[in-house]
Amino acid sequence: MGKSWSGPELEQALRRAVNRSVPDVYEQVSRQSPPTLLNGDGVVPSQSPGRRGFAWVALLVLLALIGGGAWWLLGRNAPVTLEEAKAIALEYAGVSAGEASFTKVELERDKFRQVYELRFSTIQAEYECEVDRRTGEIHKLETRPLAGPPPEPADQLLTAAQAEEIALAHAGAAAEQVREKKTKRESEDGQTYYKVEFEAGSMEYEYKIDAYTGAILEMEWDEED
């Protein structure tokens, strides 16, 4: 039986592979002689400030406002449908539509966004997922195995560092990129796990890692405010 890849796992594998093979063309590009500035008629544009500069700024602000308004209107008019949201959630979880039964389908609204809250289960696990109605992005995916593994002897408990390593590897974050890392061991309903929180890039991550098996029980990520 081959490995079953979830959406985030596939994306992370692609990200890591691209990061490893991205060529460094910086030196070659910077060695080229300073560029001739292009414009429609081949004349280097004047950078001098003054009334013309102000007119440009005003025009750009106006364009930005019009663009922002159009973006907002378009965003409102073309939401992701519930069926699309369900399909996105299943895809991310790596579950086929035939295996899953949905137990919760709600559209939550707050001031800034609308989110489909979905819960579905298969024979092995229950999933909770939030899908942004406007963008189709996944905000949260939680997985709970329904038939948990038998309890392991206490001497096989992972260290906090091992749990962190699993979480970082899954997020595709290098140790030097990680900020505000916090790891705690907690127990809930007889299950012991490490809660690993950290920030990398502009994202915040929260993982729950089974303290015995190293399995990822829950993961949640969001853009920092």
Next chain:
Amino acid sequence: MTQSVQAEERRLDGARCEELLAGIGLGDPGDFETFYQATNRAIYAYALSLTRSHYDAQDLMMETYLKIRSAAHLYRPQGKPMAWVFTITRNLARDQQRRSDREALMGDCPPGTLALAAEAPGEDALVLRQAIQVLGAEERQIILLHAVSGLKHREIAQILERPLSTVLSKYRRGLAKLRTALRAGEEG
């Protein structure tokens, strides 16, 4: 390259990219370096999805940065700097295709011509190779842009000038295809 530049935020922040483009337009080499660091992965990923070849993607990436340097002052801030950059990449890819008169770009390149830097064995490289081999042109662009550049589906829809629903369904279909190919590879 300096440490501070390496530590610079790598994710594509639209407002920051616009500031940097403005600086590049004025000929600031520091801004160009920072912009390069923040965008090189995304531009390479997009170039790779268009050309399906590491070496063509490298050429395309270089041409894209040269064009950015010479045309940054023409960029008008509209909150979508990366859409502008990717349009440059796509147009250059079309030019490259016309010049070379090959069918390799933008679509149906025979699998034999595939050339990746990620030749080293490894699961990640295998996933990338499969993605480039089995996905259709748009599925490839959508999945690589989403995975590597962190762009949202809606932003990708705008860059590719396709409806959001099309982007979402191609994204889903592409992931499913990739998953099937990986499973078949493991079992076969």
